[in-house]
Amino acid sequence: MSNRFLRKAQPSAIVEKLVAKAVLERNLINNEDRILIAVSGGKDSTVLAWALSAIRPEIKKTYELAALHISSDFCACCKKAILSKRLDEWGISFTDLFVPIIHRLKEGRQMNCYWCSTQRRAELLKYATENHFNKIALGHHLDDIIETFFMNMTGKGQLSTMPILLHYHNYPVSLIRPLAYLEERELIACAAEKGILKAACTCPYGLKSVRREIRARIADFTGNSGAVKRRILAAIDAGNLLEQ
Numbered sequence: 157m158s159n160r161f162l163r164k165a166q167p168s169a170i171v172e173k174l175v176a177k178a179v180l181e182r183n184l185i186n187n188e189d190r191i192l193i194a195v196s197g198g199k200d201s202t203v204l205a206w207a208l209s210a211i212r213p214e215i216k217k218t219y220e221l222a223a224l225h226i227s228s229d230f231c232a233c234c235k236k237a238i239l240s241k242r243l244d245e246w247g248i249s250f251t252d253l254f255v256p257i258i259h260r261l262k263e264g265r266q267m268n269c270y271w272c273s274t275q276r277r278a279e280l281l282k283y284a285t286e287n288h289f290n291k292i293a294l295g296h297h298l299d300d301i302i303e304t305f306f307m308n309m310t311g312k313g314q315l316s317t318m319p320i321l322l323h324y325h326n327y328p329v330s331l332i333r334p335l336a337y338l339e340e341r342e343l344i345a346c347a348a349e350k351g352i353l354k355a356a357c358t359c360p361y362g363l364k365s366v367r368r369e370i371r372a373r374i375a376d377f378t379g380n381s382g383a384v385k386r387r388i389l390a391a392i393d394a395g396n397l398l399e400q
């Protein structure tokens with residue numbers, strides 16, 4: 157896609173084009189797939205749900221879409237009714253699953269993002285497997301992937317990130333990230349155009365996130381340039397880190 161298109165197109169058209177591009181280039185969706193979209197109620201996963209429904213004519217594949225929202229004992233999405241209505245308009249069924257994440261902590265252990273994500277991922281995989289979904293779609297975008305790359309490098313001494321396509325060996329499910337070619341600001345613009353509410357994360361445990369610090373540093377050295385971020389993604393791809 158030319159830069160001219162990216163400059164002139166409506167935000168929703170950019171999202172459709174770049175989601176279709178990721179899906180086709182990375183072979184993320186095949187005919188007869190049953191795809192479970194993890195929806196938090198925030199703009200990223202809601203835009204993802206809309207886009208996966210909207211790109212059907214362009215990618216010419218037949219697949220089923222359903223959405224799962226995980227409610228927890230500390231961070232509730234208060235816009236579930238609106239979310240469910242929107243998903244219904246896009247032909248996507250909605251399920252809300254309660255998971256007592258804090259309650260599962262062993263005595264003396266502190267709540268943290270790692271524990272929370274592990275619990276959520278386990279429940280997502282369990283639900284997908286039990287309900288015969290073969291793909292799980294997550295709403296992580298280009299900025300998330302780059303941030304994770306630098307967090308893993310500086311924090312763990314590892315060259316790794318969130319893959320765009322991940323095949324699990326112990327589950328009959330693959331994980332896909334169709335928003336991988338989109339910057340967060342492009343998703344914000346699309347959400348505004350489509351009237352998708354921007355639900356800020358109110359989680360009290362996320363406030364001191366290392367991710368926020370890394371995000372600011374990346375903005376600093378890339379000058380927030382989309383072209384530079386896409387070159388970083390290309391370099392990560394050249395290291396074979398985007399498919400597992």
Ligand code: SF4
Pocket residue numbers: 231268269270272273357359360361362363
């Ligand atoms: S910010 Fe809150 S909801 Fe998000 S992963 Fe961390 S603990 Fe979980």
